Amino acid sequence: MALEVVCAQCQAKLRVPDGSEGKRVKCPKCQQMVEIPGVRDGDKNRAMSAPSPGEVAGVGQGETAGLAGWSLRTEDGQTFGPVQRSELDAWVNEGRVTGDCHVLGPGQKQWVAAGTVYPQLAFAALTATAESPSLSSGRWQVEDDGANPKSGGELVELPAAAASAASSVASTDASRVGAVAAALRPADAAGVAMVPASDYPALHTARTFYRVLGWLSIVFGGLLIVVQVVSSMLTFFAMSQMGGDATQMFLTLLTLVLLGAVFATMTCAAAITFWFLADCIRWMLDLQNRAERTNILLEQLLRQQQQRDR
Structure with missing residues (x-):
């Protein structure tokens, strides 16, 4: 799950990937460096002693998420959800879900590739660039409220390894992919690129x-x-x-x-x-x-x- 921190200067709420404790990020609004606090000892003890949702229900974590709704796991292992299918569809339509992500549906026990549920994601990478924000990238957006990443906000730069790797791959293949995508017509109703x-x-x-x-x-x-x-x-x-x-x-x-x-x-x-x-x-x-x-x-x-x- 993502961590929420508040900028002490402008009170902007930032969401950063889990595992960023102890790091410093720059607030996109006031440019103030914000330190991400670590997990307190009391929180660690409560987290270790509290049973997981899977243990309470007698099923695995994936099964619990599947029974509650749709869950999304990004390429770098971050999990969002469970949410309703309509909200997951909205994420896909906004371009924040890539073919490298995995989803877990209601009642499912195993994660499946997002492209099996949304075939158009198999071709979404053709128009993506290194600067396009998505859930699987290392850039996170400023939020006013809510538990899910929203589109249209400013981006917080994080020195995450996944972000640098994704940017490297995207910049390397941008020219080759752009040449193929430039010859294609916009996708049809099913999301499949058509020959002009x-x-x-x-x-x-x-x-x-x-x-x-x-x-x-x-x-x-x-x-x-x-x-x-x-x-x-x-x-x-x-x-x-x-x-x-x-x-x-x-x-x-x-x-x-x-x-x-x-x-x-x-x-x-x-x-x-x-x-x-x-x-x-x-x-x-x-x-x-x-x-x-x-x-x-x-x-x-x-x-x-x-x-x-x-």
Whole structure:
């Protein structure tokens, strides 16, 4: 859990990571150095003698947090919660939860990666920079009240090892990740980066062209069928007025009907062919989009592995 300290000069409330006892931080409001007090002996004795929530309930700590609501564990081991799912969703929407975090849901016994609950976090690192504040970084925000970090506040600089490591990794990969992210469209409703249409203008133009040809073939084919029907009726009417042979009239009518059927078949075949070509182009774009997303995911997994190795 985070520690709360109050600046003696401006009375601003600061939140710092647990384990920062005895360190000094600079207040972002008045620039006064604030010393983080250590845990008193009486508090230590009470903490050691008091049973943990897991011991009282007869379950592990993770199970207790899961039963009470959703909990969040950052990359450097700090835990927030339990909170309601709506509040956890708000943290994700505000960009303060990364794919390196883990969550524990109600009734769960094991922590799971946040990306399994929020798939969009698998691609959030592409737009992140070394200066973006998040729960997993070593920067903490000034709060007026409450137990959770809030967005929009000023940042408190802490000489935390996790912060320096995260900044080092982010600065090293910023140019490479930025080059990939610059070519991507903003994420869709599911949070997945999409390939911009401008990257494939020829394919999109060809798809539109084939769709237009399909509709034009239907229009012209329909006009030919209408003309064929009208001409058949006029021919049959003229032959009947002239008193022609019944067999000849029947053969003429059959020929005209067959021609109309041929026109209709050719029209349908042309429309289906053009629309099929348009769908083939769309499938090619979908495959390219999935390949791009797969490459991005592999890139992120490689960066995470490099970060763990460091």
